[in-house]
Amino acid sequence: MAAFSFRVTKKDPKTRARLGIITTAHGKIETPYFVPVATLASVRSLDSQDLEALGAQCTLANTYHLHLRPGDNIVKKCGGVQGFMGFNKPIFSDSGGFQAFSLGYGMEHNINKLGNIFPEGKKTAEKKKSMAKITDKGISFQSVYDGSWHFLDAKKSMKIQSHLGSDIIMAFDECTSPLSDYAYTKKAMERTHKWAKQCLKYYDKKQALYGIIQGGWFEDLRAQSTEFISSLPFEGIAIGGSLGQSKKDMHQILDWVIPQLDSRPRHLLGIGDIDDLFECVERGIDTFDCVSPTRIARRGSLYVCPESGGNVSNKFRISIKTAKYKSDKKPIDPRCSCSTCRNYSRAYLRHLYTTKELAYNRLASIHNVHFMLSLMEQIRSSIKKGTFSRLKSKWLRKKK
RNA sequence: GUGGCUGUGGUGUAACCUGGCAGCACAGCAGACUGUGGCUCUGCUAGUCCGGGUUCAAAUCCCGGCAGCCACC
Numbered sequence: 288m289a290a291f292s293f294r295v296t297k298k299d300p301k302t303r304a305r306l307g308i309i310t311t312a313h314g315k316i317e318t319p320y321f322v323p324v325a326t327l328a329s330v331r332s333l334d335s336q337d338l339e340a341l342g343a344q345c346t347l348a349n350t351y352h353l354h355l356r357p358g359d360n361i362v363k364k365c366g367g368v369q370g371f372m373g374f375n376k377p378i379f380s381d382s383g384g385f386q387a388f389s390l391g392y393g394m395e396h397n398i399n400k401l402g403n404i405f406p407e408g409k410k411t412a413e414k415k416k417s418m419a420k421i422t423d424k425g426i427s428f429q430s431v432y433d434g435s436w437h438f439l440d441a442k443k444s445m446k447i448q449s450h451l452g453s454d455i456i457m458a459f460d461e462c463t464s465p466l467s468d469y470a471y472t473k474k475a476m477e478r479t480h481k482w483a484k485q486c487l488k489y490y491d492k493k494q495a496l497y498g499i500i501q502g503g504w505f506e507d508l509r510a511q512s513t514e515f516i517s518s519l520p521f522e523g524i525a526i527g528g529s530l531g532q533s534k535k536d537m538h539q540i541l542d543w544v545i546p547q548l549d550s551r552p553r554h555l556l557g558i559g560d561i562d563d564l565f566e567c568v569e570r571g572i573d574t575f576d577c578v579s580p581t582r583i584a585r586r587g588s589l590y591v592c593p594e595s596g597g598n599v600s601n602k603f604r605i606s607i608k609t610a611k612y613k614s615d616k617k618p619i620d621p622r623c624s625c626s627t628c629r630n631y632s633r634a635y636l637r638h639l640y641t642t643k644e645l646a647y648n649r650l651a652s653i654h655n656v657h658f659m660l661s662l663m664e665q666i667r668s669s670i671k672k673g674t675f676s677r678l679k680s681k682w683l684r685k686k687k
Numbered sequence: 688g689u690g691g692c693u694g695u696g697g698u699g700u701a702a703c704c705u706g707g708c709a710g711c712a713c714a715g716c717a718g719a720c721u722g723u724g725g726c727u728c729u730g731c732u733a734g735u736c737c738g739g740g741u742u743c744a745a746a747u748c749c750c751g752g753c754a755g756c757c758a759c760c
Contacts (some may be wrong), residue, residue, distance in 0.1 A: 320737035324722075324723065326722095326723050327723085342721070347722075349722080349723080352723085379722095381722050382722085384722085385722045386724095388722095389722085389723085389724085394724090397728095399720080399721070400721075400722080418724085430724090431725080432724075454717045457722075460722095462722075499722090525722085527722065530721090531746060553724090555722090555742085556721095556722040557721055557722035558721055558722085559721060559722065563721075575721095575722095576721095576722060577721050577722080578720095578721070578722080578723045579720070579723095580721095581723080582720065582721085582723060582727095583719090583720060583721095585705090586719085586720070586726065586727075586728095587726095588718095588719085588720080598718085600718070600719090601718095601719095606717080606718075608716095608717090609716085609717075610715085610716070610717095618749060622706075640726095643726070647726095648726080
């Protein structure tokens with residue numbers, strides 16, 4: 288049996304928020320926690336020393352991408368993800384199932400899992416060709432790197448993840464679109480259930496396997512999937528799939544699913560806006576992962592506390608490229624203690640951004656990741672002190 | 688001085704010959720991004736060197752000016 292365990296150390300009396308500790312062979316993770324995403328064994332633009340300096344407790348790598356490049360056998364030879372990237376802490380890995388969606392339906396229909404399907408502009412981007420085909424056996428993918436076709440199924444995903452040597456692995460699943468109808472969502476869910484059992488059979492027992500609940504935004508399917516997945520001997524439970532077409536839908540889905548779960552750790556796949564951390568911790572989520580903080584950092588959006596004056600449309604962000612920061616000597620967020628904020632001004636970061644200096648990506652990513660991790664720390668401490676709800680309302684209060 | 692060529696948003700250009708909604712790229716301005724293929728996507732601002740003529744209609748044709756470049760004295 289794996290050196291894996293999870294212990295809930297405190298429950299918030301007013302909500303389902305809880306404090307816990309995940310223990311793995313590579314160390315502990317204090318929860319609730321936001322897991323920075325390192326798809327290709329690197330949090331894009333950061334190295335493992337940066338992650339250490341940020342105090343990251345763990346990271347999450349991707350099966351599909353590392354299988355294609357450099358190849359999971361190479362990662363294995365180099366000591367697994369930990370050895371390969373020089374980061375000796377717990378590693379999560381995603382199963383590659385999500386890429387069936389993001390490279391298949393998602394690409395074809397230009398949609399993401401949260402269903403922002405009606406872009407502001409009238410001209411919807413032209414459809415692109417799907418790069419994935421799904422059958423009951425598994426998923427055929429076209430490599431995003433060279434166009435060659437590859438096949439992934441539950442057994443192979445388990446094998447690859449074993450080579451990656453991650454501490455916590457995800458079952459092979461099919462993520463559906465918010466546009467998928469009931470019949471298709473049901474079919475995908477049943478496939479995911481079948482694959483879940485195969486994963487349990489084939490996975491490397493030194494690793495901890497999380498089962499993934501699907502069912503889209505249909506209440507009875509979510510209930511079925513919750514019951515089925517949690518009846519199996521997974522070490523943890525992940526919630527995946529389409530989470531509806533709005534944050535309200537997502538909250539509703541969590542409220543259907545989480546009360547039916549036992550005390551095993553719960554991971555919410557692919558979520559992580561600032562407000563989501565509060566809403567989802569409140570509903571009982573222990574860990575999240577999301578590319579958003581690093582992706583938006585590279586594209587010019589940097590996190591700030593509401594009191595530090597964010598954008599009109601989003602009080603948790605500033606757009607560093609905006610002209611008003613041209614000669615602003617303040618740090619990104621005067622309340623932030625990250626190394627970027629301690630050393631550099633908005634004016635300098637804007638300059639690096641507009642001149643496309645590579646240092647910008649790193650400094651911006653350091654800030655956004657630090658911001659998320661530090662917010663999670665505040666959340667944990669508030670649960671400990673019993674002030675979670677107060678902290679949440681302080682952050683999410685509507686502007687008058 | 689004489690002759691020729693060229694003048695289109697901030698920049699580079701298309702439409703000129705054959706008159707008919709001035710298009711594109713970059714820059715600028717603003718926004719988006721949720722289990723990372725892609726520093727990507729979506730909006731917006733901004734222009735016919737000046738004056739006259741012909742015409743229903745002129746960036747486009749004609750005349751004059753101005754500016755730049757080239758050649759010859």
